[in-house]
Structures are given as structure tokens and as C-alpha cells.
Amino acid sequence: MIKKQQIVILVGIIFFVLINNYICAQVETIKLALFDTPYNEMPLNVPLLSEYEKNYLAGVEAAAQVAKAANINIVYKPFFYGAGPLDVLSEISKVQEWQPDLIIGPGASDQFLLLKNYIFNTMVLSSYASDISLTTLPKNFYSVNLPDVQVSSLLSQYIHQQYPQKNIYVITQIDSKECVDASDLFINSYHKISPATKITQNKLILDNVSSIDSKKLMTGHEQDIVVIFNFTYYGYSVLIRHIAASFPKSNLIFFSNQDDWNDKGTDRPRKNDNLLYQSYRIGPVIFDSNDLDYKEFENAYYKLYHQEPVDSVSFMLYLTVMSVVKALIQFPPPETYQGMREKILYSYTQALKYDPTWFRLKYYAIYQLTPQGEVLITKFAV
Structure with missing residues (x-):
């Protein structure tokens, strides 16, 4: 009797080990390099930088949580660089030495474009890059953000619709290629809509705002x-x-094409709007309760942090990571592909063939700044 029990126990142990090994064999690991900088978004302010980094990484953590259900283990390592336009280059060798399967970043178009001369056989994704020159990049580069050419078209249409009789004054940061390119796209787009509108452009270096003579x-x-x-x-x-x-008495009207990483825009009307100016921006609709990807993100975020997400950068990073996870699931690589880096390249290439706008957000909006935060003014499909 004892021997039978021992045999049963032994068989059970062997079965458990085999099943466990089988399950473990099915779990695949993605080595993810986060190659970006918070300095592009924030000044040299430690609390704000820390908040940005925290919310940036929270999006990756939420994606890693969801990816577990697909037997994908995400191991990530931040490679954050400095504020200089070429600081990204100093970190490239460190990223290469780590041999990641996937790179996310940089968010800035100028720095994203630089990587084409250094990264060749690894998928490189950006959450925010949008310059028109991104179309010239190799196939292993992609941004989930809407290209500037489309954003400029949407913005010019809205401004002309609301202010058809107004002249346009464009202020451009001259030391940024993506800013110069985006402003040129906007001007060209506006001229197509309204050739008679007077458009004046002023190109400036904006690294010391306090020294600018506003008048x-x-x-x-x-x-x-x-x-x-x-x-x-x-x-x-x-x-x-x-x-x-x-x-103070002119009620100036400003527009921006920049995303706001840390504001949860709402369509609730605001009161006591007593700003001395009007400020609007165009950006993606992030916190959309009707969007399935956002719902999935919100649930994962809540499980991790026991609160609702509040910063858009978290969702954008989540979306970028999940674009890879979903590509692997929907377009599985052939069994002959052994390395995860090669698998990602194959699956993502197939995903982009299926949908050239893979995982880009489908709705954009005009937001107005108020003393209490941003208000969603109007929304349009893209």
C-alpha cells in the first residue's frame, strides 16, 4: 500500500514538473530598452522630472501586467539621457551592449531620426515622434503618434473654421527641425484652405523665454x-x-500642436475662466472610456496602483508596448524564428502591412486651457 502511494506521489511529482516545464517553455521574454529622456518635456525641476519618469514607467508596468496573460514576460531597462540635442548619441553604445529585443524611444522626432544610422536589426518604436521625415526611415522604425502632416491639416481646418477673417501669426522654434517642419506643413495646409489669408512667420531661439521682448x-x-x-x-x-x-487687455489667442503629457482633458464645462488669454492645443483623445485599449489599460493600472490613471504619458507608453504584444499574438512568427528580436521584427512588419496605422489613436481633439485644467472643445476622427 505504501509503495502504491509512493508511486502515485512520484508520478504526480513527475507530472507536475513536466507541466511546469511546459508552461515555462511557453513563456517568452522581451528585453525592452526604454531609450528616452524626461528633459525634453520638463525643465530641470527634480519633483517634476520624477513625476514624469514615474508615470512614464507606470505605462510600461501596466503593459507588462497585461502581457503576462499572453505568456509574455517583459523585462525593461531605462536608458534615459540628458537635455542636449545630441545626448542621445552617448547612450547608444550602452543600449547596444544590453542587446534588447525591442527599443522604445526617443519621443522627440529629431532624436528618433538620428537612430537610423545606429540601430539596424531591432524594432524601434516611438510614442510621440511625428516629423514628416519619419517616412524616410527603415522598416524597423515606427511611431504610434499621428504624423505632423495630418495634425497640421486638422489644426488649420479648425482654425479657419472658427476664425475665417483672422490673420495668422506663426512663431517657430528655429533650432528644432521637427518644429520648423511642422510649422511649414501648417502654413502650406492653411494656404490651401484659404490662399488669401495673410500668414506671417517669425523664427526664434526659445531657450531663454524671459529675455524675449514680448511687445x-x-x-x-x-x-x-x-x-x-x-x-x-x-x-x-x-x-x-x-x-x-x-x-493684459488684448485677450490674445494662442494655439499649439504639442501633446500635454500630464493633463487629463475633460469635456465637462468649466467656470470662473479668468485667464488673460485664450490657449488651445490639438492632441489625441487619450482618456476615452469607449476605447477597448484604454479600458484594458485602466484595469491593469488600477490593479497595480489602486487608483485611476491621471497622466496621458502612461497610456501612450502602454499603447506602444501593447502594439508589439498584439502584433505577436495576431501575426505569430514561423516556428523557425528562434530569437525574440527576429520574432518582433516579423510580427510588427506583418501588422503594418495589415494596417499601416497600427495602434495609432483614431480620435483627435481641440483642448482649451482653463484655470482648472483642460477642456475638450471638439473631437474628430482621423
């Missing part, structure tokens, strides 16, 4: 619609406050 900058343009193409939404906010301080 000189705005002379003759106080009644124009001011469209600013600069590197970050934070920088845009600082600039318009600086300009508006010199025109």
Missing part, C-alpha cells in the same frame, strides 16, 4: 491667431504666459 515680438499681431511650434508643451505654456503678461 516687439507681437507688434502688429495682437489681433492675429498666434500658432506656436516649439519643442514642448511646458515650454509653450511658459512662453504664452510671458507674452500675455505684456497684453
